Amino acid sequence: MADLSINLAGIKSPNPFWVASAPPANTAYQCHRAFEAGWGGVVWKTIGDPIVNVSSRYSSLDLFGQRMVGFNNIELISDRSIETNFREIKECKDRWPNHAVIASLMTDTRENWHDMMKRSLDSGADGVELNFGCPHGMCERGMGSAVGQNPDVIETIVGWVMEVAQIPVIVKLTPNITSVAHAARAAKRAGADAISLINTINSITQVDLDRMCPEPYVEGMSTHGGYCGPAVKPIALNMLHECAADPEVGLPISGIGGISNWKDAAEFIALGSTSVQVCTAIMHYGFRIVEDMIDGLNDFLDRKGMASVNDLRGLAVKSVNKWEVLNLNYKRIASIDYDKCIGCNLCFVACEDGAHQAIALTKPEDLKVGLGPGRLPGKPIPEIKEAECVGCNLCSIVCPVDQCITMVDVETDKPEMSWRDYQEKLSKGEMEPIPAHP
Amino acid sequence: MNLKPRVTAEQAAENLAEIEPKYTPQEAKVEADRCLYCFDAPCIMACPTGIDIPGFIKKIANHNLTGSARTILESNVLGASCARVCPTSVLCEGACVMLDRDKQPIKIGRLQRYAVDHVMDNDIQVLKPAAKKLGKKVALVGGGPASLGCAAELARLGYDATIYEKKPEAGGLNTYGIAYYKLTPEVSLKEVELVKSLGVEIKTGVEVGKDVTMEDLLASHDAVFLGIGLGHTYRLDVPGEDLPEVFEALEFIEEIHTKPLDQVAVGARVVVIGCGNTAIDAVTQAKRLGADDAKIVYRRGENDMPAYSYEYDIAKKDGCSFLFHALPVEILGQGHVTGIRLARTEPDGKGGVKVVAGSEFDLPCDMVIKALGQEKQVNLLNKLLPGLELDRSGKIVCDPATMQTNLPKVFTGGDAINGGREVVNAVADGKKAARGIHRALAGETVEGPVQATRLGAIGKPTGSGFDKPVRVPELEQAFFGA
Numbered sequence: 001m002a003d004l005s006i007n008l009a010g011i012k013s014p015n016p017f018w019v020a021s022a023p024p025a026n027t028a029y030q031c032h033r034a035f036e037a038g039w040g041g042v043v044w045k046t047i048g049d050p051i052v053n054v055s056s057r058y059s060s061l062d063l064f065g066q067r068m069v070g071f072n073n074i075e076l077i078s079d080r081s082i083e084t085n086f087r088e089i090k091e092c093k094d095r096w097p098n099h100a101v102i103a104s105l106m107t108d109t110r111e112n113w114h115d116m117m118k119r120s121l122d123s124g125a126d127g128v129e130l131n132f133g134c135p136h137g138m139c140e141r142g143m144g145s146a147v148g149q150n151p152d153v154i155e156t157i158v159g160w161v162m163e164v165a166q167i168p169v170i171v172k173l174t175p176n177i178t179s180v181a182h183a184a185r186a187a188k189r190a191g192a193d194a195i196s197l198i199n200t201i202n203s204i205t206q207v208d209l210d211r212m213c214p215e216p217y218v219e220g221m222s223t224h225g226g227y228c229g230p231a232v233k234p235i236a237l238n239m240l241h242e243c244a245a246d247p248e249v250g251l252p253i254s255g256i257g258g259i260s261n262w263k264d265a266a267e268f269i270a271l272g273s274t275s276v277q278v279c280t281a282i283m284h285y286g287f288r289i290v291e292d293m294i295d296g297l298n299d300f301l302d303r304k305g306m307a308s309v310n311d312l313r314g315l316a317v318k319s320v321n322k323w324e325v326l327n328l329n330y331k332r333i334a335s336i337d338y339d340k341c342i343g344c345n346l347c348f349v350a351c352e353d354g355a356h357q358a359i360a361l362t363k364p365e366d367l368k369v370g371l372g373p374g375r376l377p378g379k380p381i382p383e384i385k386e387a388e389c390v391g392c393n394l395c396s397i398v399c400p401v402d403q404c405i406t407m408v409d410v411e412t413d414k415p416e417m418s419w420r421d422y423q424e425k426l427s428k429g430e431m432e433p434i435p436a437h438p
Numbered sequence: 439m440n441l442k443p444r445v446t447a448e449q450a451a452e453n454l455a456e457i458e459p460k461y462t463p464q465e466a467k468v469e470a471d472r473c474l475y476c477f478d479a480p481c482i483m484a485c486p487t488g489i490d491i492p493g494f495i496k497k498i499a500n501h502n503l504t505g506s507a508r509t510i511l512e513s514n515v516l517g518a519s520c521a522r523v524c525p526t527s528v529l530c531e532g533a534c535v536m537l538d539r540d541k542q543p544i545k546i547g548r549l550q551r552y553a554v555d556h557v558m559d560n561d562i563q564v565l566k567p568a569a570k571k572l573g574k575k576v577a578l579v580g581g582g583p584a585s586l587g588c589a590a591e592l593a594r595l596g597y598d599a600t601i602y603e604k605k606p607e608a609g610g611l612n613t614y615g616i617a618y619y620k621l622t623p624e625v626s627l628k629e630v631e632l633v634k635s636l637g638v639e640i641k642t643g644v645e646v647g648k649d650v651t652m653e654d655l656l657a658s659h660d661a662v663f664l665g666i667g668l669g670h671t672y673r674l675d676v677p678g679e680d681l682p683e684v685f686e687a688l689e690f691i692e693e694i695h696t697k698p699l700d701q702v703a704v705g706a707r708v709v710v711i712g713c714g715n716t717a718i719d720a721v722t723q724a725k726r727l728g729a730d731d732a733k734i735v736y737r738r739g740e741n742d743m744p745a746y747s748y749e750y751d752i753a754k755k756d757g758c759s760f761l762f763h764a765l766p767v768e769i770l771g772q773g774h775v776t777g778i779r780l781a782r783t784e785p786d787g788k789g790g791v792k793v794v795a796g797s798e799f800d801l802p803c804d805m806v807i808k809a810l811g812q813e814k815q816v817n818l819l820n821k822l823l824p825g826l827e828l829d830r831s832g833k834i835v836c837d838p839a840t841m842q843t844n845l846p847k848v849f850t851g852g853d854a855i856n857g858g859r860e861v862v863n864a865v866a867d868g869k870k871a872a873r874g875i876h877r878a879l880a881g882e883t884v885e886g887p888v889q890a891t892r893l894g895a896i897g898k899p900t901g902s903g904f905d906k907p908v909r910v911p912e913l914e915q916a917f918f919g920a
Contacts, residue, residue, distance in 0.1 A: 261500040262500060262502065263501055285477075288493075289496075292493070292497050295508075296497065296500055296505055299502055299504050299505055402462075
């Protein structure tokens, strides 16, 4: 059993799994249920002047028979009073002293930020998270992503907060920005203790073609919603890496964005997260999902011989680099296992129309692979044209059978050479330009 | 004497190969992803051992196979054999909500097998013996599923459990008495090893009442669990029954499990009497071992058979034939079986059948297998424990909550109390008895799902779970009324 406990900028938690600031973290009741199920921390639903919500509020992207591959919402911050929220935070902390309870805050003036920080401290919260991310509603009022999209404003507001902060301050960043690292650096400059990302992405999930109006439907109208769920994970991982690898940021990170199971969590941790936050998967299945997150992560760490989850943190950060340092002389090509091929020919059409015309259709008798599933006499089957294959991965990605098309390394007998090396060699006249592809 | 081996080793291996092979990783993933991960799922309620089914399936979907197997084995230590032999269509899969949506339940049995095989094939230890021993001893009589389920739970609670089994191997019918194509003895023996790895001692080749007395067991242990199952097949009581080619079904199946398959002798024309699940196991295996004709003779009709419909389907697919509304009046032959004399039956109007006068006819055959159900072990029990309370049919009477008999130190479960049900019922009984023993000896109550509501997908009772729901009385009430 590995040690799953973490310490994010002074916020301690028995495991890295936190409930994200969202509907599942709205009340003390939910917080108790979350901790009973095994969650290590809760970031409270954002506290501010109580708002008024609309009905309806959520919409989903369903794909291929699965619900909630992507999910969006137009709900605002807490609709409960500031007093109620802080009273319940105190109640939670009293009952769960060893778990992390973090107050998510959103307000406007310097005075109000100071007041919210004082109330957070008084409530016993382990830290605060400044919500600079909400991309709907609150941004129209100069808060949420309106703050997070302007590094100068981030720096100013974090500066106000840090004037009075006595507990760790996490700044939650919006992905609706050109470069998230600039926002993270601003938070760092102003003295923030940590960052969390990503908040939700501006989105419209679908249009009802009878009403000619998107969901969520609010009497003939809709609005841009915040997008989250499994579909946003790649975007979140990318932004996480941008911040984790940026020497000017250098802050502990709480990763958020489409995390649904232990494997997603492990990927976020490997790319630099200390804790991970989850919302959509809880909204789909309930707090109980954390049991397998803990169990699966533990099993993974045991298998890898890691005694602590902290040993995993950041292990993959260095492997992501600029394109210009990738080795131009590394080569891999596709290889088909004919014992597994079912003869769908998706690889052929994908390569022929969508990529590099490096797969031929050949009669099985000519390939000498015998007949079998998908291999009828005279019915052509795919054959990799090895000389043409650029190793793009497309065929192995579209192949519906696990381990049927694999990518294998090919010895090129050429020394390692990146684009940067290539440019240098060219400028020194050490080599001729590589001929353009015909 | 026309009994002889009729297939080569290769043919036998092919004919008796598993009918449902293990899922490939991709098959398992696709099937696991179909599971909705219901909350308070009906499949759990339909499982006598209360396995967290959506939980273990979610773990398969999430690439946590070890955790998945742990979830299964913590609830049911015989999860590998139950995955193969459970009548899932009337238990978990019969309760699956997907029946109502897609008409196709999640293949829970096959997914369970996939997960448990992962830890068994890779020797991954997922269950751990108790950290602290209680210094109390329990003897278990019989080494079948009930005792194994009980001993595993006792060991995990900290007891020193010793199983006494008269046969050379433990596992009971799992090792000796289930159709080869569903469960091989190897899987059963691996499960026995798993139970041993928890610290349970298994003394095989030791018969209680002969090699060791019940008095000694009672004197030297704090409690005794009776997992003695059932005895011999009921007799036909017809002339010719003692001819050498007349077998009990379990005797025939045990031979398949203890001899090389190409040395198991079968007749050319085999008649199996009875139409329960064991009869199906016998007739299909006789056919698969080379009998030209393997026929079931049953005194009632097609719709009355106790065998599950999917078992009936297997036999029909195997080319076995069925003769309904007939019963044996004599087994024919001088020194060897040459045929069987049958009589037609008709309903007697009182729920039974009666012989149609003058309807007798002869059927040539050279092997007769009796599968009429097993007798209760009344004589044995009277001898071992003269004060033990039995009901009128000879089943041991016990408190359904604790499995305690009228003798305070004696607990029981499995076929000996239910007259012959599924492996999973025996494991569940054993687990419940272990908790009953723990309550009696240590005064502690162990919580956990060990019951079933028997609610099917459309709210009709299905399956062979316990008699009374514990977990969701509201649901039961909703479906069955107050």
